[in-house]
Amino acid sequence: MQLTRQQEDMFEGKKGPGARRAMEILVAYGDVYDAKRMIPVSSVHMAGNFPVLMDEGIQWLEDLAGEGTRVKVFTTKNPEMYDFEEADELNIPMAYQVRQNRIHDALKSLGVTLTYSCHHYLVGNVPRFGDHIAWASSGSQVFANSVIGARSNRDGDHAALAAAITGAIPEWGLHLDENRKGEFIIDAGRLDLENYGSADYKALGWHLGKAVGTKIPVFVNLPHDMVIEEIKGLLYTLTVTGATGLVHLVGITPEAMTVEAAFAGNPPPLPEITPSQEDVNRAYLDISSSSEEKVDMVIFGCPQCSIQEVREIADLLGDRKIHPDTQLWICTSAWVKTLCKRMDFLDSLRASGARVVADVGAADGPHLYLREQGVRVVAINSARGSYYAHNLFGMETWFGSTKECVESAVSGKWEGRK
Amino acid sequence: MKIKAKTVVPGITEGEAIVSRTAISFTGGMDPDTGIIREPGHELEGQSVAGKILVFPGGKGSTTGSWQFYAAFKRGAAPKGIINVKAEGVVAISAIITGTPMVHELEQDPLKVIQTGDFIRIDADKGFVEIEKG
Numbered sequence: 001m002q003l004t005r006q007q008e009d010m011f012e013g014k015k016g017p018g019a020r021r022a023m024e025i026l027v028a029y030g031d032v033y034d035a036k037r038m039i040p041v042s043s044v045h046m047a048g049n050f051p052v053l054m055d056e057g058i059q060w061l062e063d064l065a066g067e068g069t070r071v072k073v074f075t076t077k078n079p080e081m082y083d084f085e086e087a088d089e090l091n092i093p094m095a096y097q098v099r100q101n102r103i104h105d106a107l108k109s110l111g112v113t114l115t116y117s118c119h120h121y122l123v124g125n126v127p128r129f130g131d132h133i134a135w136a137s138s139g140s141q142v143f144a145n146s147v148i149g150a151r152s153n154r155d156g157d158h159a160a161l162a163a164a165i166t167g168a169i170p171e172w173g174l175h176l177d178e179n180r181k182g183e184f185i186i187d188a189g190r191l192d193l194e195n196y197g198s199a200d201y202k203a204l205g206w207h208l209g210k211a212v213g214t215k216i217p218v219f220v221n222l223p224h225d226m227v228i229e230e231i232k233g234l235l236y237t238l239t240v241t242g243a244t245g246l247v248h249l250v251g252i253t254p255e256a257m258t259v260e261a262a263f264a265g266n267p268p269p270l271p272e273i274t275p276s277q278e279d280v281n282r283a284y285l286d287i288s289s290s291s292e293e294k295v296d297m298v299i300f301g302c303p304q305c306s307i308q309e310v311r312e313i314a315d316l317l318g319d320r321k322i323h324p325d326t327q328l329w330i331c332t333s334a335w336v337k338t339l340c341k342r343m344d345f346l347d348s349l350r351a352s353g354a355r356v357v358a359d360v361g362a363a364d365g366p367h368l369y370l371r372e373q374g375v376r377v378v379a380i381n382s383a384r385g386s387y388y389a390h391n392l393f394g395m396e397t398w399f400g401s402t403k404e405c406v407e408s409a410v411s412g413k414w415e416g417r418k
Numbered sequence: 419m420k421i422k423a424k425t426v427v428p429g430i431t432e433g434e435a436i437v438s439r440t441a442i443s444f445t446g447g448m449d450p451d452t453g454i455i456r457e458p459g460h461e462l463e464g465q466s467v468a469g470k471i472l473v474f475p476g477g478k479g480s481t482t483g484s485w486q487f488y489a490a491f492k493r494g495a496a497p498k499g500i501i502n503v504k505a506e507g508v509v510a511i512s513a514i515i516t517g518t519p520m521v522h523e524l525e526q527d528p529l530k531v532i533q534t535g536d537f538i539r540i541d542a543d544k545g546f547v548e549i550e551k552g
Contacts, residue, residue: 028510032426053489
């Protein structure tokens with residue numbers, strides 16, 4: 001691989017041990033994919049939190065930070081385990097507080113912007129069309145490629161952090177035009193899309209993920225006025241049952257305003273997949289793992305809730321109280337929580353018995369201690385959240401619409417499809 | 419039998435093969451304390467990959483897998499060599515940060531010529547794999 005003078009200096013250790021280690025990782029990574037050179041990145045996002053880092057990962061970050069290493073590129077960070085402002089109120093065990101604080105201090109020393117958000121593109125990390133970026137976190141990576149038209153591979157945290165430190169990433173995969181062409185058509189035309197909400201798009205994504213795998217699908221006949229939550233619902237779920245990095249939504253994806261553009265000239269004559277409503281209905285049932293009626297907890301925010309989603313939950317709840325044996329959590333970023341305070345959602349939700357929790361997502365960190373606190377059955381409006389809560393943390397899950405989840409919080413039992 | 423392969427991470431290692439025909443996710447799919455595959459329904463579910471030569475098509479699932487592999491490595495529960503059909507980013511990075519010898523793009527399909535229990539030698543410095551039938 002061709003390195004610039006500056007990159008060679010880093011590789012040889014002239015810019016410090018951290019930059020050397022970062023460049024070693026990237027050169028080895030680029031060689032695997034026959035990358036010819038490194039290209040500058042404009043934005044980086046890191047995914048891992050304590051449940052995946054574990055003590056060894058924290059030590060790795062601390063070693064890197066201890067060498068005086070700093071990131072050169074604007075870098076944001078995914079959610080952690082608990083709301084920094086509410087550690088005591090949430091009864092967070094000291095062992096977890098110590099871990100989260102160590103991660104916090106190491107990242108701060110590295111110069112990472114401590115957003116603790118998986119909707120980092122709503123809180124300031126917004127690349128432009130055509131930008132080369134390194135976003136770990138499979139959901140936001142496919143969002144960047146498919147909605148913004150920025151270019152990121154499925155890099156993972158170590159490559160993303162190395163890119164942040166060196167300012168560059170090997171040029172391969174989705175960074176190159178020739179690897180961004182659509183591979184087959186998915187026709188959504190048989191579905192009753194006029195009556196679709198976010199949950200329906202998630203169930204659709206769940207059904208299609210396995211068939212999509214790592215390929216680049218081209219969706220036709222989707223409504224062009226899909227709201228961002230619906231687009232996220234479809235894309236984020238496709239990367240749970242599959243591992244695609246780019247999805248062309250014709251009429252929405254900047255590189256796919258037409259079918260011809262999505263395929264760079266040669267679209268196939270017929271769709272390969274035409275999902276039916278029965279497929280989507282079946283997916284709804286596949287996503288849920290629970291068979292118990294009683295719901296211990298309703299948790300929103302995988303990915304973290306936008307202010308629009310918080311408003312929807314607050315409106316659906318009205319002045320009703322949630323069931324005394326059920327908790328309702330809305331997971332979001334510190335920025336959206338601040339907006340909630342300002343707009344009085346925080347108080348009205350609190351009066352209903354619901355809680356707005358910042359710095360966490362509904363799929364991972366909190367389940368570590370929620371399970372220890374006796375939460376077993378969780379209702380969630382995210383197929384992705386359901387998958388990780390069940391497979392990583394052993395929760396039993398119900399999946400349904402936001403409305404079904406809110407009703408379940410009020411009655412204390414599952415009110416959706418089963 | 420000796421097969422040419424493309425190096426992902428240099429180094430030489432040898433040991434017993436454990437073969438999976440399905441992709442592996444290190445996050446959620448492998449217990450970092452024991453190296454036991456724990457994804458429900460996975461063909462290696464309940465079997466440990468610790469200290470073995472792990473042969474599989476490639477990675478899948480969460481991009482945080484390299485953290486879980488690193489923890490497993492530090493706990494002595496990681497495989498000591500990796501053979502992939504085609505390296506995927508998360509697995510490649512896992513091997514790079516731990517210095518685990520790894521090859522891919524073999525001249526013959528490793529899932530066809532290698533069976534669990536075979537004795538494998540990976541020479542990722544020279545770019546080949548040697549198989550002794552177990």
